[in-house]
Amino acid sequence: MEIVPVSPRLAALRFAEVNDLNVYVWNDGAEVTLIDSGLPGAAGEIERGLGVLGFSVDRVRRVILTHAHDDHIGSAADIAEWGAEIWVHQADADIVRGERPQPAPVLRDWERPIADALELGPSPRPAPVHRELRGGEVLDFGGGAEVLAVPGHTEGSLALYLPCHRVLFTGDTLANVGGVTMPGVFNLDSTAVEAAAHRLTDSDADVVCVGHGEVLTAESLYAWRSRRSAR
Numbered sequence: 001m002e003i004v005p006v007s008p009r010l011a012a013l014r015f016a017e018v019n020d021l022n023v024y025v026w027n028d029g030a031e032v033t034l035i036d037s038g039l040p041g042a043a044g045e046i047e048r049g050l051g052v053l054g055f056s057v058d059r060v061r062r063v064i065l066t067h068a069h070d071d072h073i074g075s076a077a078d079i080a081e082w083g084a085e086i087w088v089h090q091a092d093a094d095i096v097r098g099e100r101p102q103p104a105p106v107l108r109d110w111e112r113p114i115a116d117a118l119e120l121g122p123s124p125r126p127a128p129v130h131r132e133l134r135g136g137e138v139l140d141f142g143g144g145a146e147v148l149a150v151p152g153h154t155e156g157s158l159a160l161y162l163p164c165h166r167v168l169f170t171g172d173t174l175a176n177v178g179g180v181t182m183p184g185v186f187n188l189d190s191t192a193v194e195a196a197a198h199r200l201t202d203s204d205a206d207v208v209c210v211g212h213g214e215v216l217t218a219e220s221l222y223a224w225r226s227r228r229s230a231r
């Protein structure tokens with residue numbers, strides 16, 4: 001796990017072995033909000049990362065899960081045991097609670113060999129859900145965090161926008177692994193994901209925190225937008 005500082009309020013804990021998965025650590029001074037929770041078994045690494053950033057685990061007030069895939073919800077049960085609340089969109093909440101399996105993605109032809117090569121790890125432990133989100137709420141961290149419902153990657157996928165800081169968290173609706181910016185893969189509805197990714201990057205964010213890969217800055221966002229409009 002690598003600790004990537006983004007701003008005084010924001011750092012990424014990046015897991016290279018999970019396709020550059022990010023667990024984001026947002027702090028409002030003493031109070032910490034995590035965006036996503038990594039694979040099952042990641043809680044120890046997250047605790048270590050928090051320690052390096054100067055936070056004990058009891059500072060984590062909440063974890064907001066961008067969607068209910070194993071690499072994002074995997075350690076939510078462990079983090080809930082630290083005393084943090086788990087918040088997730090209502091359409092994915094029963095998956096987090098272990099009441100329903102995640103439906104299989106609708107793969108495009110080129111995604112099949114990639115999906116076939118993936119090794120399945122242990123399933124996440126069921127986690128409690130303390131708050132179910134719907135989209136449209138403004139959450140009490142980061143100066144007010146807007147919840148944007150972006151169904152497509154999963155039914156309950158969400159993005160978060162912090163207008164005071166112009167920071168956007170996209171979950172897996174957008175990825176930026178190995179310098180390639182692209183809408184997410186392994187989706188329930190890839191057409192919806194493409195549309196949502198374009199909609200999100202047309203916002204006035206100048207820091208875009210993707211689920212997998214490097215954080216996009218204003219310059220890289222501008223380059224991605226102009227490549228799109230050149231097509």
Ligand SMILES: [Zn+2]
Nearest residue numbers: 067069153172
């Ligand atoms: Zn995902």
Ligand SMILES: [Zn+2]
Nearest residue numbers: 069071172211
């Ligand atoms: Zn993912």
